[in-house]
Amino acid sequence: MKLTLKIWRQKSAQTKGAFESYQVDANEHMSFLEMLDVLNEGLVEKRQEPVAFEHDCREGICGTCNLVINGRPHGPLPGTTTCQLHMRHFKEGETIVIEPYRAQAFPVIKDLVVDRSPLDRIIQSGGFISVNTGQAPDGNAIPIEKDVASRAFDAAACIGCGACVAACPNGSAMLFTSAKVSHLALLPQGEVEHNRRVVSMVHQMDKEGFGMCSNIKACEVECPKEISVTNIARMNRQYFSAMIGSDEK
Amino acid sequence: MKLDAKIPAGSLEDKWRKYRSTVNLVAPNNKRRIEVIVVGTGLAGASAAASLGELGYHVKAFTFHDSPRRAHSIAAQGGINAAKNYSNDGDSVYRLFYDTVKGGDYRSREANVYRLAEVSVDIIDQCVAQGVPFAREYGGLLENRSFGGVQVSRTFYARGQTGQQLLIGAYQSLSRQISLGTVEMFNRHEMLDLVLIDGKARGIIARNLVTGKLERHAAHAVILATGGYGNVYYLSTNAMNCNVTAAWRAVQRGAMMANPCFTQIHPTCIPVSGAYQSKLTLMSESLRNDGRVWVPKKKEDVEGIRQGTLSPVDIKEEDRDYYLERRYPAFGNLVPRDVASRAAKQVCDDGFGVNKSGLAVYLDFASAIERYGKSQAHQQGLDSLDKNLVRKLGEKVVEQKYGNLFEMYEKITGTNPYKSPMMIYPAVHYTMGGLWVDYNLETNVPGLFALGECNFSDHGANRLGASALMQGLADGYFVIPYTIGPFLSGEIRTPAIKTDAPEFEEAENATRARLEKLMSIGGSRSVESFHRELGLIMWDYCGMSRNAEGLNTARQKIRALREEYWKDVFVPGSMDDYNPELEKAARVADFMELGELMIVDALNRNESCGGHFREEYQTPEGEALRDDANYTYVSVWDWKGDADPQLYKEELKFENIELKTRSYK
Numbered sequence: 001m002k003l004t005l006k007i008w009r010q011k012s013a014q015t016k017g018a019f020e021s022y023q024v025d026a027n028e029h030m031s032f033l034e035m036l037d038v039l040n041e042g043l044v045e046k047r048q049e050p051v052a053f054e055h056d057c058r059e060g061i062c063g064t065c066n067l068v069i070n071g072r073p074h075g076p077l078p079g080t081t082t083c084q085l086h087m088r089h090f091k092e093g094e095t096i097v098i099e100p101y102r103a104q105a106f107p108v109i110k111d112l113v114v115d116r117s118p119l120d121r122i123i124q125s126g127g128f129i130s131v132n133t134g135q136a137p138d139g140n141a142i143p144i145e146k147d148v149a150s151r152a153f154d155a156a157a158c159i160g161c162g163a164c165v166a167a168c169p170n171g172s173a174m175l176f177t178s179a180k181v182s183h184l185a186l187l188p189q190g191e192v193e194h195n196r197r198v199v200s201m202v203h204q205m206d207k208e209g210f211g212m213c214s215n216i217k218a219c220e221v222e223c224p225k226e227i228s229v230t231n232i233a234r235m236n237r238q239y240f241s242a243m244i245g246s247d248e249k
Numbered sequence: 250m251k252l253d254a255k256i257p258a259g260s261l262e263d264k265w266r267k268y269r270s271t272v273n274l275v276a277p278n279n280k281r282r283i284e285v286i287v288v289g290t291g292l293a294g295a296s297a298a299a300s301l302g303e304l305g306y307h308v309k310a311f312t313f314h315d316s317p318r319r320a321h322s323i324a325a326q327g328g329i330n331a332a333k334n335y336s337n338d339g340d341s342v343y344r345l346f347y348d349t350v351k352g353g354d355y356r357s358r359e360a361n362v363y364r365l366a367e368v369s370v371d372i373i374d375q376c377v378a379q380g381v382p383f384a385r386e387y388g389g390l391l392e393n394r395s396f397g398g399v400q401v402s403r404t405f406y407a408r409g410q411t412g413q414q415l416l417i418g419a420y421q422s423l424s425r426q427i428s429l430g431t432v433e434m435f436n437r438h439e440m441l442d443l444v445l446i447d448g449k450a451r452g453i454i455a456r457n458l459v460t461g462k463l464e465r466h467a468a469h470a471v472i473l474a475t476g477g478y479g480n481v482y483y484l485s486t487n488a489m490n491c492n493v494t495a496a497w498r499a500v501q502r503g504a505m506m507a508n509p510c511f512t513q514i515h516p517t518c519i520p521v522s523g524a525y526q527s528k529l530t531l532m533s534e535s536l537r538n539d540g541r542v543w544v545p546k547k548k549e550d551v552e553g554i555r556q557g558t559l560s561p562v563d564i565k566e567e568d569r570d571y572y573l574e575r576r577y578p579a580f581g582n583l584v585p586r587d588v589a590s591r592a593a594k595q596v597c598d599d600g601f602g603v604n605k606s607g608l609a610v611y612l613d614f615a616s617a618i619e620r621y622g623k624s625q626a627h628q629q630g631l632d633s634l635d636k637n638l639v640r641k642l643g644e645k646v647v648e649q650k651y652g653n654l655f656e657m658y659e660k661i662t663g664t665n666p667y668k669s670p671m672m673i674y675p676a677v678h679y680t681m682g683g684l685w686v687d688y689n690l691e692t693n694v695p696g697l698f699a700l701g702e703c704n705f706s707d708h709g710a711n712r713l714g715a716s717a718l719m720q721g722l723a724d725g726y727f728v729i730p731y732t733i734g735p736f737l738s739g740e741i742r743t744p745a746i747k748t749d750a751p752e753f754e755e756a757e758n759a760t761r762a763r764l765e766k767l768m769s770i771g772g773s774r775s776v777e778s779f780h781r782e783l784g785l786i787m788w789d790y791c792g793m794s795r796n797a798e799g800l801n802t803a804r805q806k807i808r809a810l811r812e813e814y815w816k817d818v819f820v821p822g823s824m825d826d827y828n829p830e831l832e833k834a835a836r837v838a839d840f841m842e843l844g845e846l847m848i849v850d851a852l853n854r855n856e857s858c859g860g861h862f863r864e865e866y867q868t869p870e871g872e873a874l875r876d877d878a879n880y881t882y883v884s885v886w887d888w889k890g891d892a893d894p895q896l897y898k899e900e901l902k903f904e905n906i907e908l909k910t911r912s913y914k
Binding site: 012027029030031033034037038041043044045047048049050052054055056057058059060061062063064079080084086088109110113115116117119120123124125126127128129130131132133134135136137138139140142143144145146149150152153156157159160183184187189190 | 390663
């Protein structure tokens with residue numbers, strides 16, 4: 001299949017970027033990233049600089065790949081990362097627009113590569129359970145209801161790709177942050193420090209320049225792991241209740 | 250040089266306990282002054298960095314990823330083994346130890362494996378405490394399932410994303426230490442050289458992948474947790490960026506590789522579909538709990554399937570060859586990976602492969618769906634003779650167990666595995682070989698440690714399923730915090746290492762010269778094209794089966810390819826910039842040397858064991874034929890560049906296990 005690609009090219013964060021058009025010959029069994037590999041190999045053959053994009057596991061789990069494809073983070077399929085998107089979902093002769101994630105908190109590093117380290121700093125601000133190696137009681141000491149564990153898992157399935165931020169007109173990281181808050185608060189092990197955690201993580205999120213949530217829910221639609229916005233509601237509830245009894249201003 | 254594995258004296262059961270009680274420690278006030286570099290933030294690296302940070306060492310952690318949450322440990326699907334015996338089915342530390350040594354075809358070190366089995370139980374506790382959402386029973390307790398090569402249920406899992414959940418747990422612990430300031434995190438930094446001062450590992454040269462700048466980082470000791478080298482085959486289940494560079498740079502500085510030819514070919518991967526393909530995708534071994542592997546018995550059925558005139562569901566039960574159940578009745582579809590892979594290769598070589606290329610077999614869930622469906626109908630008081638209902642109920646159970654894997658299969662292949670059996674074929678998955686380490690996980694270079702897949706120590710010639718996660722976390726959480734003691738306790742008077750030492754200068758210059766050389770060749774071929782060619786040589790001659798003639802040919806081919814590489818590769822872009830092509834170029838250069846060493850190792854080992862199958866050494870039934878009299882040793886190689894590598898042998902002593910021919914019949 002013959003395709004036209006309109007790809008965002010930008011040398012660095014300091015320089016201005018622009019779209020450039022490329023023709024590529026793909027086939028329907030290729031993954032989207034394999035199609036970009038073909039494009040890049042062609043560019044290298046012509047001694048041009050290939051398009052920089054991030055990827056690693058190509059199994060939809062590491063969260064490295066991103067890309068906004070035809071205006072949608074990770075492309076048109078629900079619950080699918082870019083690396084798991086295959087060309088059979090595109091049409092012969094189609095023009096595909098490929099952009100980096102665009103958010104104030106994610107500056108472009110080069111072409112389609114952005115800096116998502118603010119997400120790491122949100123986790124560092126409290127997205128953990130404070131247990132040192134060797135302190136743990138027996139794994140079966142605290143039974144956890146099967147569906148509670150299952151709900152915690154649903155939140156823990158977040159791959160930290162940042163699609164929620166890219167999807168949000170406000171550039172908000174509420175879905176990402178609330179998924180971690182929920183994962184840990186739902187489990188008895190994490191419940192102990194949940195007040196401290198939620199306050200600290202929300203403050204860090206604000207500090208990193210992410211926008212506010214205005215219940216647009218685009219994040220839920222675009223999330224490749226289909227994380228639910230009910231996590232945001234849970235986080236808001238916890239945040240308010242934590243702030244009421246808190247010394248933090 | 251004499252290799253000393255430093256195995257503690259005493260009975261197998263006492264070794265680790267006594268070691269822990271008597272090993273030299275570093276006092277808290279001294280720990281604060283001691284710096285440790287950890288390269289890699291997968292399960293082994295993240296858990297090591299977090300645990301050492303908790304102990305009070307000053308840790309500097311490095312990853313080439315944009316975040317320490319991305320390492321390929323994350324893609325492990327099936328589970329993690331632990332000798333908890335929660336299933337009350339006869340499991341014990343000894344049995345996990347025994348299964349692992351046997352599964353590894355008696356080519357691993359008893360003391361290391363026993364320690365691994367011992368600490369396995371602590372790993373589960375630790376992970377639960379961190380909030381890892383393992384699968385649970387209705388009673389709220391942890392659930393287990395079975396994996397290949399064993400007859401007990403000891404595998405803990407978190408849906409089909411166990412690796413992800415364990416890595417997130419370790420990442421969160423690491424994040425906590427970063428926030429506390431005990432760990433300094435360097436994202437987007439790739440280690441390109443090891444720095445030795447007075448023969449001890451004292452630092453690294455790392456390239457900042459955003460700015461291209463070479464940086465010097467010093468420490469009292471260096472830990473490599475940089476994973477395996479399966480990408481030497483180009484196509485593998487490894488992530489695209491997995492590479493051998495950190496370990497191979499250490500080899501250039503005198504560390505030695507052990508058993509490099511021991512490669513695990515995983516039996517259940519999605520078959521290759523075209524030349525453009527960049528990587529292969531694994532379907533978890535857990536699927537073999539319920540999936541049955543088969544090919545048609547009749548050649549005409551095979552033809553029909555390949556031409557698309559026949560569908561696998563049309564083939565009658567009696568016309569199917571469930572070859573694993575036929576050949577290995579005791580373990581059936583759950584034989585170890587090496588055995589299952591070779592059996593698949595055999596039926597395909599005999600012409601029974603079920604896709605166009607003839608390189609695929611079926612993994613069928615129809616009987617599991619029926620079995621579960623009937624049981625559900627029975628439980629719910631519904632009609633268990635209603636076929637459609639039973640099917641629907643059964644599919645639901647299978648979806649709960651393996652839903653995400655089935656979904657992934659459908660996304661990649663475009664076919665629905667609930668309706669038609671999956672097609673699978675073996676692919677390179679894991680490398681048992683790696684840097685040689687002693688009981689302390691220290692390489693032959695003092696102060697240089699290797700953890701996880703990066704070392705060779707625990708899996709012998711074949712790794713059992715769900716044991717990689719176990720080893721990575723065992724090494725990082727529970728082994729290295731103790732075993733780094735003997736080295737560091739001798740360093741408490743060593744002041745902070747300075748990066749202006751001439752050794753740093755030399756290493757930085759050498760690294761820069763190497764990168765400049767790659768940039769300046771300006772040849773006609775892409776890095777990718779060389780990598781692909783290297784991969785084909787490795788797969789054809791040093792893959793699922795090997796023979797002396799082929800290996801000799803491959804060695805010549807690789808040398809020629811390497812020579813061409815340094816004359817004709819083209820690397821676009823600049824050195825002082827974000828340049829993924831340059832990163833790749835440096836990695837492929839190292840793969841080209843490692844590939845040769847793997848071939849030399851495979852040539853030296855005149856026996857078949859585990860993942861290493863030499864065609865000259867097999868039984869009349871085509872099973873691997875080990876040579877215990879001559880090859881019960883670890884091959885430890887000193888790489889000498891263009892000259893022949895030198896072999897050292899670490900004899901393996903089996904004091905607790907009797908060496909037997911592995912039988913899964």
